[in-house]
Amino acid sequence: MAIMATSLLCPDMNESGVCSGRARQAPAHVPTVVLLIGMAGSGKTTVMQRLHAHLHPQSKRPYIVNLDPAVTHLPYTPNIDIRDTVQYPEVMKQYQLGPNGAILTSLNLFTTKFDQVLGLLDKRKDSVDYILIDTPGQIEAFTWSASGSIITEALAASYPTVVLFVVDTPRTGNPATFMSNMLYACSILYRTRLPFIVLFNKADVLDCDFAIDWMKDYDAFQTALHAMTPDGHDPPYMHSFVQSMSLVLDEFYSILSPVKFSAVTGLGSQELLVALEKAKVEYEQEYKPELERMIAERNQRVAGEKQQQLSKLMRDIKLEEEKEGKQDKGKGKQK
Ligand SMILES: Nc1nc2c(ncn2[C@@H]2O[C@H](COP(=O)(O)OP(=O)(O)OP(=O)(O)O)[C@@H](O)[C@H]2O)c(=O)[nH]1
Numbered sequence: 314m315a316i317m318a319t320s321l322l323c324p325d326m327n328e329s330g331v332c333s334g335r336a337r338q339a340p341a342h343v344p345t346v347v348l349l350i351g352m353a354g355s356g357k358t359t360v361m362q363r364l365h366a367h368l369h370p371q372s373k374r375p376y377i378v379n380l381d382p383a384v385t386h387l388p389y390t391p392n393i394d395i396r397d398t399v400q401y402p403e404v405m406k407q408y409q410l411g412p413n414g415a416i417l418t419s420l421n422l423f424t425t426k427f428d429q430v431l432g433l434l435d436k437r438k439d440s441v442d443y444i445l446i447d448t449p450g451q452i453e454a455f456t457w458s459a460s461g462s463i464i465t466e467a468l469a470a471s472y473p474t475v476v477l478f479v480v481d482t483p484r485t486g487n488p489a490t491f492m493s494n495m496l497y498a499c500s501i502l503y504r505t506r507l508p509f510i511v512l513f514n515k516a517d518v519l520d521c522d523f524a525i526d527w528m529k530d531y532d533a534f535q536t537a538l539h540a541m542t543p544d545g546h547d548p549p550y551m552h553s554f555v556q557s558m559s560l561v562l563d564e565f566y567s568i569l570s571p572v573k574f575s576a577v578t579g580l581g582s583q584e585l586l587v588a589l590e591k592a593k594v595e596y597e598q599e600y601k602p603e604l605e606r607m608i609a610e611r612n613q614r615v616a617g618e619k620q621q622q623l624s625k626l627m628r629d630i631k632l633e634e635e636k637e638g639k640q641d642k643g644k645g646k647q648k
Pocket of ligand 1: 450
């Protein structure tokens with residue numbers, strides 16, 4: 314009976330109950346990539362510092378990548394830093410760009426070398442548990458740029474990847490601001506389709522229970538919204554617009570994991586690690602199979618296109634040969 318029970322875990326078990334082959338090997342160690350995304354000043358860098366400090370005593374090893382070329386001071390030492398490769402002030406000068414354009418161009422330049430970053434991560438993947446990626450404060454430079462997509466997709470194709478969307482809780486107390494923040498989160502989720510955690514940061518300044526309540530209870534949000542904009546004070550289209558938006562977002566909230574956090578006090582650090590583990594499982598069960606299906610579909614399409622091109626080439630060669638044969642016959646008759 315004991316052997317029967319274990320054989321479920323070990324499909325390669327022999328008659329003497331000895332487990333052989335691939336099932337005996339421990340599952341490969343794979344670090345989780347955490348992409349920290351959030352509005353300027355939401356606390357990404359401080360969250361990174363807190364996570365770093367929280368992981369070390371638990372013997373969980375982080376590996377930090379800084380993708381913000383414009384940051385002047387970091388309270389930690391990143392393992393990979395975009396600033397070592399691209400000089401942001403030089404990019405501004407050389408390409409005559411403003412601050413945002415220079416961030417985008419720096420990111421584009423860095424992306425051309427991202428295969429080297431992947432190479433470094435590959436070398437370190439067995440000895441780290443989390444790969445933490447800090448992104449530029451100008452959120453759109455990462456979330457709406459081609460380089461941001463390339464970096465995200467390259468990471469998500471190799472590692473379980475999670476988006477950690479950092480929200481400045483004290484600045485989201487107004488229902489309209491809250492909804493704008495959530496719409497932004499929704500657009501990032503739509504683009505990346507990755508497991509998504511909403512981190513309500515700065516909970517030491519303002520408790521985020523109200524926001525979690527708005528996410529869980531449609532009526533609570535409507536009441537807050539109504540209290541802020543009593544009927545008759547808004548243009549007529551506004552009420553129905555906000556109503557439809559809240560309905561759309563209501564569906565979206567069900568797939569989000571909110572975490573109450575303070576990068577300053579450390580509140581919610583353990584809850585964040587639990588949420589990250591859950592997101593990793595979600596990646597393995599939902600994102601990865603979908604990714605593999607897409608890759609298989611693309612390979613099939615490419616193979617089909619190659620076959621079509623080959624058939625066309627063979628047809629052309631045959632036609633050419635037939636044409637040459639006819640010309641030879643014609644010449645023979647003339648003689
Ligand atoms: N009270 C409080 N302040 C915080 C917390 N997290 C960050 N801050 C403060 O918020 C400010 C911005 O924090 P940063 O970590 O620089 O924010 P960021 O998102 O990296 O900023 P950018 O790089 O400009 O996008 C700093 O003054 C931090 O000290 C928090 O949990 N509580």
